[in-house]
Amino acid sequence: MSAPLRLACLDAEAPPLFSLWTTERGREGYEPGVAEALGAELRGPVEWVRLPWVEMIPAVQRGDVDAVLCGQGITAERSAQINFTRPYAVFHEGVLVRRGSAIQGTEDLVGRRVAAIENSTNMALAETFTGAIPVAFGAGSDDVYADMLAALLKGDVDAVVDDDVLFVPLGATHPDYGLVFTVQTGNKWGIGVAKDRPQVLAEIDGALGRLIDSGRLREVWKRWLPTLGYPFDEVPV
The missing domain is CATH 3.40.190.10 (Periplasmic binding protein-like II)
Structure with missing residues (x-):
């Protein structure tokens, strides 16, 4: 994936998940850390599209963004609207x-x-x-x-x-x-992708799987969420 990976999320201060976007630092936190690792794995840049909560899934469905990486628990209701990768949290x-x-x-x-x-x-x-x-x-x-x-x-x-x-x-x-x-x-959280973009889902899910298998996702978790147990050592996904 050489084009930017366009990801939707709130522009909010919700550490340790994510921080407000700034021109100096961009966004910081666990979810931006996951995104950075995915970008490195996919060999392409990451671009954040900052949206209100209720506009994120519609933006994915319209094709305005590639995916939602922003606190999306994998529920039946959401799964009826978009497809999800394996959990990243x-x-x-x-x-x-x-x-x-x-x-x-x-x-x-x-x-x-x-x-x-x-x-x-x-x-x-x-x-x-x-x-x-x-x-x-x-x-x-x-x-x-x-x-x-x-x-x-x-x-x-x-x-x-x-x-x-x-x-x-x-x-x-x-x-x-x-x-x-x-x-x-x-609750398992996943990255949401439009149902009509299976190739994008496969690319992101495959990259996430490699991050889990290699231990790189664990490193991101331990950096930002050191007081919470890393779930993929204990919970089948």
Whole structure:
């Protein structure tokens, strides 16, 4: 693949997954690290196309980009719209609350407003919490994660459901937020490609397979996600 590999993702600050794009550094984090490794394997440059969450899959379907590499859990709904490579990550999901909240478990979410990104694995989990009131975020937002954290801090919602990797930078002593529990969902994330571009899917998936087999993906994981267990040593993919 000599032409640039055009990848869609949010332009948001969500470490350790990715950072805001800058002219000096471009994008940094685990997903940009995966993209850089793929570009090196495919012997071509990587070009990021920064889009709101709800516009990424349509952009792939239109052919505006080659693929989505941006927090896409491999779900039945998404798989009906695009094809996915093998996973490049496996994450669980956590529930974040304001520091000092009385919420300690799912039983405390009855009647509480629980934020999650619309049409996501996080929202699917939020909808399983008996008596909770799911609140969807995402449509048209340039930074849905920041929007949810801001709503939590203001008290517009009582909890946020998202992948555990996003809560890593908050730590155990963050003054505003606390992670109260994690659900071992084992969500597999993949790179999404249009259904009418099987050759592109085969090229990206093959390159990703070589990164896993050679240990290069493990190196990227350990650089950016050192506190999370590398999943492909333990989980069949």
